[in-house]
Amino acid sequence: MSFQVPIGPQHPALKEPISLRMTVEGEVITDVDIRLGYNHRGLEKLAEEKNWIQNIYLVERICGICSHSHATCYVQGVEKLMELAPPRRGLYIRYLVSELERIHSHLLWLGVAGHEAGFDSFFMYTWRDREIVMDLLEMISGNRVHYAINTLGGVRRDLDEGQKAKILEGMVTLRKRSEYYFHIGANEPSFVGRIAGVGLLPKDKVVALCAVGPTARASGWARDVRKEDPYAVYGELDFEVATADTCDVLGRVVVRVKELLESYKLCEQMVRNLPAGDIAVKAPRKVKPGEVVSRYEAPRGENIHYIKANGTDKPERLKVRAPTLANYPATVEMLRKGFIADIPLIFAAIDPCICCAERAVTLVKAGSGEESVVRMSDLRRQAIARHQNAPVKRNAVWPL
Amino acid sequence: MKIAAFLPELLRHLFKKPATVDYPFKKLEVPKDFRGTPYLNTEMCIVCRACERDCPAEAIEIASVNEAEKRFRMVIHNDRCVHCAQCVDSCPTTPKAMHMDRLFEIADDDRHKMKKDWIYVRAVLKPKAAAPAPQAAGPTA
Numbered sequence: 397m398s399f400q401v402p403i404g405p406q407h408p409a410l411k412e413p414i415s416l417r418m419t420v421e422g423e424v425i426t427d428v429d430i431r432l433g434y435n436h437r438g439l440e441k442l443a444e445e446k447n448w449i450q451n452i453y454l455v456e457r458i459c460g461i462c463s464h465s466h467a468t469c470y471v472q473g474v475e476k477l478m479e480l481a482p483p484r485r486g487l488y489i490r491y492l493v494s495e496l497e498r499i500h501s502h503l504l505w506l507g508v509a510g511h512e513a514g515f516d517s518f519f520m521y522t523w524r525d526r527e528i529v530m531d532l533l534e535m536i537s538g539n540r541v542h543y544a545i546n547t548l549g550g551v552r553r554d555l556d557e558g559q560k561a562k563i564l565e566g567m568v569t570l571r572k573r574s575e576y577y578f579h580i581g582a583n584e585p586s587f588v589g590r591i592a593g594v595g596l597l598p599k600d601k602v603v604a605l606c607a608v609g610p611t612a613r614a615s616g617w618a619r620d621v622r623k624e625d626p627y628a629v630y631g632e633l634d635f636e637v638a639t640a641d642t643c644d645v646l647g648r649v650v651v652r653v654k655e656l657l658e659s660y661k662l663c664e665q666m667v668r669n670l671p672a673g674d675i676a677v678k679a680p681r682k683v684k685p686g687e688v689v690s691r692y693e694a695p696r697g698e699n700i701h702y703i704k705a706n707g708t709d710k711p712e713r714l715k716v717r718a719p720t721l722a723n724y725p726a727t728v729e730m731l732r733k734g735f736i737a738d739i740p741l742i743f744a745a746i747d748p749c750i751c752c753a754e755r756a757v758t759l760v761k762a763g764s765g766e767e768s769v770v771r772m773s774d775l776r777r778q779a780i781a782r783h784q785n786a787p788v789k790r791n792a793v794w795p796l
Numbered sequence: 797m798k799i800a801a802f803l804p805e806l807l808r809h810l811f812k813k814p815a816t817v818d819y820p821f822k823k824l825e826v827p828k829d830f831r832g833t834p835y836l837n838t839e840m841c842i843v844c845r846a847c848e849r850d851c852p853a854e855a856i857e858i859a860s861v862n863e864a865e866k867r868f869r870m871v872i873h874n875d876r877c878v879h880c881a882q883c884v885d886s887c888p889t890t891p892k893a894m895h896m897d898r899l900f901e902i903a904d905d906d907r908h909k910m911k912k913d914w915i916y917v918r919a920v921l922k923p924k925a926a927a928p929a930p931q932a933a934g935p936t937a
Contacts, residue, residue, distance in 0.1 A: 450852035453880045517806060524815050538829035544880045552885060553829050576805075583801040 398426060403739060405434040410743070412750035420736060428731045430724055435751045443714040448474055448548060448683065451711065455701075456542050458716060459752045461504065463542050464497045465694035466716070466752075469701045471546045472627060473690030477683045477705050478548065486550030486675040487628050492563075492666045493536060493545050495659045499570065500529045501695035502652045502659075505747045506577065509649055512741045513590040518580070525573045528566050535559055550676025560667050567660045574656045581649055591645040595730040595742035598643055607726035608719050609697020610655065611746050613639045614647035621693040635662050645745045682709050694719055696747045718752030831881040832897040836870055838916035840893035843868050847883035847894055856883060866918040875907035889921060 398421045405413040413434035419427040439458060443451050456467040468490060475482060482490075503526040510518030530540055537543035537553055545551050581587065597607070602615045612619055620637040622630045638654030640647035683705040690701045697719030704713040723746040730742050817824060826832075834856075848856045855876040861867040879896075887894040904910050 446852065447850070449850050449882060449886075453852035453878060453882065457878075517802060521805070527815065535827050536829075538827055538831050538881075539879070542878075542880070544831070544882075547885065552881075580801055 401736065405431075410740070412748070414748070414750050416731075416739070416743070418731070418736065418739070423735050423737075425731050425734050425736065425739075428728045430728060432724075432750075432753065437751075440714055440716065443711060445710065447681070447709045448679075448711070451714070452546055452548070453542075453544065455714070455716070456544065456546075458718070459749050460541055461501050461749065462497065462694045462696065462699075462752070464494055464545070465692055465699050466701075466718075467544075467546045468494055469690050469692035469694075469699050470703070470714070471548060472692065473688045473701050473703045474548055474683065475679075476688045476690065477686050477703065478680055480549045480677060480679055482550040482677060483674045484629075484671045485554075485673045486677075488666050488670050489536075489551045489553070489555055489675060490546060491629050492555075492663060493533065493543055493551075495662045495666070496529055496533050496536075496563075497543075498695045499656060499659050499663075500526055500533065501747075502656050503529065505652060505695075505744075506649065508744050508747075509591070509645070509741070510587070512744045513587060515584075515587050515590075518577075518587070521573075522577065525570060528570055532563055532566050535562060547676055548679035550674070552676070554675050555667075555670065560670065563667050564664060567664055571657065571660045574653060574660070578650075578653050578657075581646075581653060588646060591649060591741065592642070594645045594738050595734060595745055596643055597726055597730050599641075601729050602726065605725040605729060606722055607697075608722045609694070609747075610648055610651045611697065611723050611726055613637065614651045615643040616641040619698075621691050621698050625691060627691070629666070633662055633665050645741060648745045682707065683711075696720060696749060696752075697722060716752075718749065720746065720749045721753040723748075724753070826898055826900060830896075830898055830900070831879045832899045833874055833879070833902055833912075834872055834877065834881070834883050835895055835897055835912070836872070836914050836916075837891075837893050837895060838914050839919055840889045840891060840921070841868075841870070841916065841919055842889060842893070842921055843918045844888060846886040846888060850882050850886040852880060852882065853878045861915060867915065868918060869913060869915045871911055871913040874902065874910040874912060875904075889919075893919075 398419050401418045401420055403416040403418065404410050405415045415431035415434065417429040417431070418425050419429075439454065443454055446454055452467055452471060455470045456463045458466045503522050507519040507522040507526070510516065510522065533543060534540045536555065536559060537545045545553055597611070597615050599615045599617055601607075602612045602617045607615075607617075608619070616639055618637045618639045621627070622635070623637050635658045638651050638658060640650040640654075642650070685705055685707045687702070687704040690703065692699045692701075699719055700715075700717040702713070702715040702717075703711055706712040727743060727746055727748075730745075731739065734742060843858060845858055848858050853876045855873045855878075857871040857873070859869050859871075861869045881896050883894045884892060884896055902910075
């Protein structure tokens with residue numbers, strides 16, 4: 397006999413709203429249905445009404461953890477449309493911030509993985525070490541979460557010698573700590589016992605379901621945009637793509653720790669070889685008609701922005717494909733044949749960023765489970781019909 | 797494999813100072829490039845409206861108060877401001893008319909109290925080419 401267990405949209409095990417419906421037989425999950433749309437904000441539509449400069453700050457706010465990823469992906473696309481060549485010092489600083497962001501995102505994820513596996517001291521230590529890199533980011537850009545360091549044609553803040561020394565110093569401490577975590581991961585039997593063999597995703601499924609990022613690399617599928625389509629400065633830097641072949645959550649932990657070590661290497665190279673010169677060039681207000689696809693390796697995987705320009709100072713279309721969205725089909729595969737108790741761990745292992753992935757509205761009838769994707773005009777008509785006779789809400793006037 | 801490989805690290809932390817600070821009593825220094833709240837130096841503003849045009853949150857509003865006197869009013873809606881400092885980058889004058897301060901405790905219980913406004917006469921800056929001092933100094937030296 398099978399049951400359906402709904403998890404979410406609001407659930408203590410999930411940090412962001414998403415609805416998972418598990419069909420279970422006893423303890424074993426036989427089928428999973430993922431429902432999105434609880435965090436849809438209409439950002440793509442809003443982007444069509446703002447100019448190229450304003451949109452940098454808008455796309456930065458798609459996500460709080462990979463804010464720089466979205467902004468960089470957008471900016472490098474627009475620069476391609478504008479045929480701008482940012483100065484090399486600007487590019488080095490931009491991608492230095494992106495590697496620092498990868499470090500902070502992976503340390504955050506390691507803590508979450510420890511927490512989901514019931515290893516809370518690991519969570520506290522990784523998050524304490526994450527403060528080192530957060531302080532570095534704050535020192536470089538001025539603020540902790542939304543760095544706002546990108547601008548069209550370069551970056552907005554320069555690095556001085558003192559800051560360079562502090563970054564190198566921070567990398568030494570972090571490397572020592574990460575090597576220790578690697579040692580713990582390999583030696584702590586309770587932690588390894590909890591995460592090994594959980595959430596299996598064989599390599600052929602990775603290819604078939606188009607998984608990206610550390611989820612794919614943990615199954616031995618060495619795909620990394622930085623390596624296979626080197627953008628900006630990555631062609632001249634020395635690093636390796638981290639992979640593991642255990643295909644489970646353990647592999648995803650190992651890949652992320654290895655990537656941390658690679659990122660420290662990249663940061664040190666970029667700080668040591670920082671070219672002299674300007675940090676930005678002046679960008680035009682308007683863009684010639686055209687379209688561009690910009691790819692960027694975010695901490696969670698490949699991030700894609702599609703930008704279409706129509707000759708004005710605003711984009712005609714901005715489409716965001718966040719890495720989490722590409723990993724959902726693989727998550728369904730990972731959850732299948734797993735246990736109910738493993739759901740938070742497996743789901744956390746793709747490092748889900750729900751607010752990144754919400755790009756469409758689907759309506760589901762609660763009674764019959766019938767689904768329909770509705771057009772904006774129909775939604776509008778429904779809203780007007782619904783509110784026509786409704787009484788005016790008190791104090792509900794936009795007061796500005 | 798060894799049991800409790802994490803234990804030495806746990807024990808070491810019993811004798812460490814806390815990683816946090818007692819916030820309201822002790823405050824951390826904000827970094828040099830910190831983006832606080834925008835404010836206007838009215839003496840430099842030429843009312844080009846570049847900040848109003850580029851503000852992603854539409855938090856800056858410039859309106860004419862008196863056409864004849866060239867008197868303008870700038871309102872910054874700090875409840876909408878996202879603290880990106882694009883207004884400072886867009887400001888074309890040197891030195892800039894827009895600035896960011898270094899305050900971070902800027903919360904309020906009423907969003908209407910967070911508005912800030914300036915009423916001022918438009919500044920007339922001499923264009924760089926017409927600046928007489930350096931050109932006059934050139935031939936004599």
